Amino acid sequence: SRDERQGRTGFAHLFEHMMFKGSENVGSGEHFMLVFNNGGNMNGTTNTDRTNYFEVLPANQLDLALFLESDRMRSLAITKDNLDNQRNAVQEERRLGVDNQAYGKSDELQQELLYDNFAYKHTTIGSMEDLNAASVEDVAAFFKMYYAPNNATIVVVGDFKTADALAKLRTSFEAIPRQPTPPPVDMTEPQQTAERRANVDDVLARAPRVDIAYKALPGNTADFYALQVLNAALQGGQSSRLYQKLVKEKEMTTNVGGFIDERRGTGALYTNATLRPNVKTADVEALIYAEIDRLKKEPIADWELNKAKNTTRRGFITGLQSSISRAITLGQYAVYYNEPGLINTRLDKVAAVTKEDVQRVANKYLADTNRTVVVTMPKSKPRGTNASSGQ
Structure with missing residues (x-):
């Protein structure tokens, strides 16, 4: 979704749905049928930095997977009926995941506050208005620009002979014309100079929640890996500092956790805590900031460093257990x-x-002026009305 322009947010995700509506030699919905009838599984996903499509099939069905993917790359069925159908599907997905979901508006608002650059400032799901504005011409232009072999990465993982698989790939994709290279995306993110903060009244929330984000840096950098280890020590599971302090010792929250977001551009370290009754959000924030200050002032102990690394290592290895997870990771x-x-x-x-390193990145990135805070408070629903929005 980072490639989207203003007025067309949600377009990358909308187009992901369009890719299952048929092509020259595959009817609408037939992609699913062919994969499922051969004992397989398939889907597609979109985030801020990429869209992927995958098929999981028996090893003797590699030809089928390559046929399906190459046929829709070559000849997607772009019609107004298909667009309207999938536009409605995506809008319903937004209603379920954002508009009628507790804390859904808070998550969207935090993304908007956190970033200045439009590439990451808007969410992948997009706005209802922008989805309504998408035209068949928009879809055709997007397809031509981004769904070309020169902008695609193909990953094959499984039981096959490499030479045979490469020959099949060439047969399937080499004849598809390349298109102009998509324009580079400006990912410049200015330095944040002051805390950003917002409050949300949510009729769907049942408990107050505090969401904190610290702007960080792109993935696969030395500081990113240091922040991964810091994240594991601070909030990685029930033995982490924040869980032990807020859930176990103080009994102020029902849960607390977070993650370091890995992106091609500037990512962020996120923390969220859901409060117990009669607990003040300011008190929870104060304890979170106190634990962060400890990381800034005192190096973590050797045993805690090893535990944090083991937690990070386990998470990575667990995510590579299946062929499809390895394929997605490689891609x-x-x-x-x-x-x-x-x-x-x-x-x-x-x-x-x-x-x-952990102490250094704590001081470098977890500064008061570098954080964005959203506090969500439950709001009573007016009598005689049905909640249709989380804000």
């Missing part, structure tokens, strides 16, 4: 960093992080 590293081999060296970069 993402190729698109993000032009480095698919990172799948074999990433843990070495985590292992190289020192406790001095």
